[in-house]
Amino acid sequence: MLKLYDYLPSGNGYKVRLLLHQLEIPFELETLDIWSGATRTPEFLKKNPNGRIPTLQLEDGRYLWESHAIMWYLAEGSALIPANKFAKAQVLQWMCFEQYELEPALGVIRARKKFKSSHQDPSWPETEKKLRLRGLQALEVLNAQLKDCVFLVNNCYSLADIAVFGYVHVAPEADFDMAAYPNILTWQKNVQSQPLHVPITWRP
């Protein structure tokens, strides 16, 4: 059986858990406390030298990490990756956009507010200001893309929707006012209406 190393509040981990559930792939879950260094132990670094969750252990003992790479591996051959070459590249385009523009803003601010608020860092206010501006710009781009669209690529539910949903649906936890993005809110409902949808802290 597959084994997923994860941390339940993680949007990156959630992408993989949601996908596994929607593909009806059974898996074992081991949750790790990322804030206490559980992903930086010599033992865990043998699984993922980059010391992060999610990390997937295959049946044969090999490991795969980086949420979007794990997702691609799991979804190959399913309708969540379009067969058409251009559509497939567009799915990757929105996954890259998520990991470069959205996650470093929404995810980092959320983590700070939710889990590290007592951590002393004099430069945080300035950092947050920059990240928030970047997040607002990315949400504008996403909201415009979703005008009159049911899903991100060709109106078909794909890995792109799962990847982008991961942190966008918890953006209010990073104090982003989502009322400014009505197309995103409609799209979120579409994602949540998909069969076998589960919330972020779901575990098997």
Added chain:
Amino acid sequence: MLKLYDYLPSGNGYKVRLLLHQLEIPFELETLDIWSGATRTPEFLKKNPNGRIPTLQLEDGRYLWESHAIMWYLAEGSALIPANKFAKAQVLQWMCFEQYELEPALGVIRARKKFKSSHQDPSWPETEKKLRLRGLQALEVLNAQLKDCVFLVNNCYSLADIAVFGYVHVAPEADFDMAAYPNILTWQKNVQSQPLHVPITWRP
């Protein structure tokens, strides 16, 4: 003919240019001055709403953006994307690692030093300190991975090598001392020895 909107010193743009050249795909190049706002004009935002290079225009007028998505589109069916499902996911894994860990450290520091050194930002020293630490950690992970390896995945030259090479080979321009990473230096030579290799500022 394909048309690439790009900026010659960009590592992200270079990945696409190098790939196009190695795949022997002819393309037209339009270079843009990213520092003067040329990618934020209403006209360019119609091509890429995220306002960044590289952006690829296909023969039929459609656009694709995000360097790694463009690369996937161009290399489909070539030996640069392994057919094996696990190896393919590993290629994506290292591409994601590049875009999340390496580029935001090496690429951002390099851009600041090389092109924006006169730009006033009181928080830059603190930001650079954090980015440099992140870059050093990522280079450690990469150096360990490349021990006894010719290339990143299964010792076969792939999109992963092109993607990671983009900014790593210009890390000295961001004041990273690469002598500390002998495996990376050996691997760089392997990448540079590939047929049809061209330098970062190459243009057709």
